[in-house]
Amino acid sequence: MNILTIVLGKELRESMRDRRTLIMLGVCVVVYPLLLALLLTKQIRAAEPQQTFIEVALLESSAPLSAYLTQHHVNVHTVRDAGELSRSPSAQEGTVGVAMEGSDDLTVYYDSTTVKTEAYQRLLGLLRDFNTQQFVRAHPDAAQLPQLSEQDTSSSALRAGDQIKGFIGMLFMPAFFFCMSTVIDATAGEKERRTAEVLLAQPLSPVSLIAGKWLSASLIGVVGLSAELLLVHGLMLSLPLEQIGMSWTVSTAEIIGLCIASASLPLLAAAVEMALAINARTYKEAQTTVGLTAMVPLLISVLAGVMGVAPHIAQALPMLSNHYLLQQLASGAHPGLMQYGSVFLINLLCAAPFLAFAAARISRPGYLANA
Structure with a gap:
């Protein structure tokens, strides 16, 4: 019995050291009860007397x-x-x-x-x-x-905007997947292959090293997201939307402005994923952590779609501000340059703390030793 207790204690300690196990445990503990609560709340509201x-x-x-x-x-x-x-x-x-x-x-x-x-x-x-x-x-x-x-x-334009609202997060969520492989390979992958030692030995600051990796990974996301939005624009123009009572009145100049304003979303995605991958002890841990984190935008989209988000709140949140801007364009509105600029700055400002953490983490002496 004493040996069994020793083995059990050893295995439990190793399991608790594995961040993948802890992250999966936390996700399962929180997500499933939350989804159940949302489902029951929706049923409770449906059972209440309808007020119109x-x-x-x-x-x-x-x-x-x-x-x-x-x-x-x-x-x-x-x-x-x-x-x-x-x-x-x-x-x-x-x-x-x-x-x-x-x-x-x-x-x-x-x-x-x-x-x-x-x-x-x-x-x-x-x-x-x-x-x-x-x-x-x-x-x-x-x-x-x-x-x-x-x-x-x-109007048909308002109905198009309402349909876009139903696709919340679907058009901008890929920004968190475009740069995922590049970020993991440039951080945890280099540490696993022992090539990070060569980079850290060069006469350059940790900020410069992180900035280079960040911009390189973000560029892939910017190209991918812009191509996706332009493709969606082309498809919406070519589809016979009038048959379902909709219309697409967004101009090419407006969709290009949306692409420019949304360029900061891949910058945020790369910053978040880089901070997590650098903090991971192993390559597999980085894959698990970053992969689960990339699903957070989907969870936010589901919650926003079920619970609803006020316009002034949506404009102040990353990713949701991008979606709100697209919804406004699809509804026939013509947002000013201030709204385009605020969408760009919100995502960029949210990326700053993650970049600072990544630079501080990589400059620690114990980084290469997986400390």
């Missing part, structure tokens, strides 16, 4: 409709001018305008890019029930039911 903000015109039959919708947990707000209903969905996010046409017909004005689909479908069901009940009481012998028509007030 509606503007109802003050016409002859508006009072009964307002009372009927209020009884079914629908928030109702009245307006005096029926003409405002067609403008309200665009003016106030998440609103739906309902107008009474004649005595029984209803027209619904909505913005498909902002209204919640489940709540909107539930609203349509309530309106159909109300319209039918009122009509049957007034015209019990009629052969034709009243009409319920829908008008989408959003």
Whole structure:
């Protein structure tokens, strides 16, 4: 039993020294409960009474409709001018305008890019029930039911921007994969092959050495990300998007501006991965650590898509600011140079601490000894 305890203690200590084991343990402990919590939260929200903000015109039959919708947990707000209903969905996010046409017909004005689909479908069901009940009481012998028509007030450009929002992170996440192999080979790979000793023996500062490796790896990511964005632009121009109610109005100059603003994202990716690879003890540990870290943007994208991110927060975060800029362009907006510049600077500023850590780590005497 004593020998078994000694062996068990030895193996546990070695396992605890292996950073790959600890990282995988931490990821599994945190990620799966978090995903379960998000799934349950979504189901809980779906089970709650749906609340939809509606503007109802003050016409002859508006009072009964307002009372009927209020009884079914629908928030109702009245307006005096029926003409405002067609403008309200665009003016106030998440609103739906309902107008009474004649005595029984209803027209619904909505913005498909902002209204919640489940709540909107539930609203349509309530309106159909109300319209039918009122009509049957007034015209019990009629052969034709009243009409319920829908008008989408959003533009094709806004719908394109909404579709881009659904692809959050997918277009910019590859920036973290383009330079991964180069970063690992230039850091942990050189240390494994014992060629790092030759570089460190040269008369150059650690900052210069790190900067050279960083820019070299980042250049690959910049070329790859720019080529990807240009390819997406070409595909969107060639596809018949009008068949699905969308349009792509982004100009070539705007997509080139996006490529320039997004050039700092591979710089951030290379800096983060280089800091992790330099801090790893072995080549395999660097592969595992950097590989898992490259999946963090995907996790952030999922969380942002499920929970939603306010525009002012998205503009202040790396990668999400790139996506928000693309979403604005796809929606037909024309951001100013300040927004392009802020996207570039946010990623670049976030890269600075990782570069400083990498330079400090490589200058330590115990770096080559895997200390």
